[in-house]
Structure formats: structure tokens, C-alpha cells
Amino acid sequence: MSETDEIAVRAVVAADEVPIKRLHALVFGPGRFARSAYRVREGTPFTSPFCRVAVQGDRIIASLRMTPARVGGQPGALLLGPLAVDTAFANKGYGRRIVEDSFAASAAAGFKLVLLVGDLPYYSRMGFIAVPPGQIQFPGPANPARILARELVPGVLGDYRGLVFAAG
């Protein structure tokens, strides 16, 4: 496998589970299970049709998990995360590329809103905005300033209020 081999983006398959977990351990370290977004994902299937990886040959160099979710009783949301990019491939646009590939599929499937807990300065480039404090809650501690939303359908954020939980 040479460094110049092309990077491809594809949907996640079951066989990706072990290498993705290895990438997470490398990128996030041991604190990763304490994050509030993990509480939402707990017990949900490892993958959904909207999860993505970027691969160079057989090597997974970036991964994105997307979990269908409800907010309050409202369906049509997805929880984004974890997004992880191998440090050897950072700052080359792969994070953004797999997110945007997933958003195209998510919107085509009728999803309306993507939520995450993360850094606004990074995610604002992909159209995320801060959710007004108190409008949406996560099960477990989440800094309200880090609860972000990206509308796949313009104007829907106001329809989503309450606690985030996996849609199952």
C-alpha cells in the first residue's frame, strides 16, 4: 500500500467494527466512554446506513458513526459521532468529506436534523450552529455550549425540543 493510493469513502460494514474501535482508541484514548453522546448510543447497533469510513486500500483512515435518534417524541434526527481521523491523515479534509457524504445520504432518506456534542469552531464549517441553551438535552452531562445542530431541512430546529434518545 503506497502513500499515494487513493482514498475512497464508503458505508460501514460489520467487518469494520474492530478496526474502527482501534482507531477510536488511538484518537480518543480511555476517556471516550464517559462522553454523554456515548450514553445515547449505548445498546444501539454498531452501524447504520449513514455511517461512513474513508479507506486507503484496506486501511481505515477516518470513521463516522451516525445514530438515528428522537428528540422528545420527534423522529427524523441523527446523532453524529464519534468522528475520528487518523492523525497521519489529519487536516486533509477527510473529516469533512465523510460527514458531507453521510449528510447527502441522510437527507435523501428523509432525515431532517443532525445533532452532536462538539466544537463549534470545527463543525460550523459544515453548517452546524449552537442549539439555544435548554432546548435539547442529553442523558448525562453535556456542556450546553457544545450541543450543536445542523438542519438538513431548513427551519426544522425549532421543532426539536427535549431529551435526545436513540430511535432504535
Ligand SMILES: CC(C)(COP(=O)(O)OP(=O)(O)OC[C@H]1O[C@@H](n2cnc3c(N)ncnc32)[C@H](O)[C@@H]1OP(=O)(O)O)[C@@H](O)C(=O)NCCC(=O)NCCS
Ligand atoms: C477533529 C477531526 C475529526 C478533524 O478531522 P480532519 O480530517 O483533520 O478535519 P478536516 O481536514 O475536515 O478539517 C481540518 C480543519 O479543521 C480544523 N480543526 C480541527 N479540529 C478543530 C477543532 N477542534 N476546532 C476548530 N478547528 C478544528 C483544523 O485546524 C483544520 O483547519 P484548516 O482547514 O484551517 O487548516 C480530527 O482531528 C480528529 O479525529 N480529532 C480527534 C477526535 C475528535 O476530536 N473528534 C471530533 C469529536 S467527535
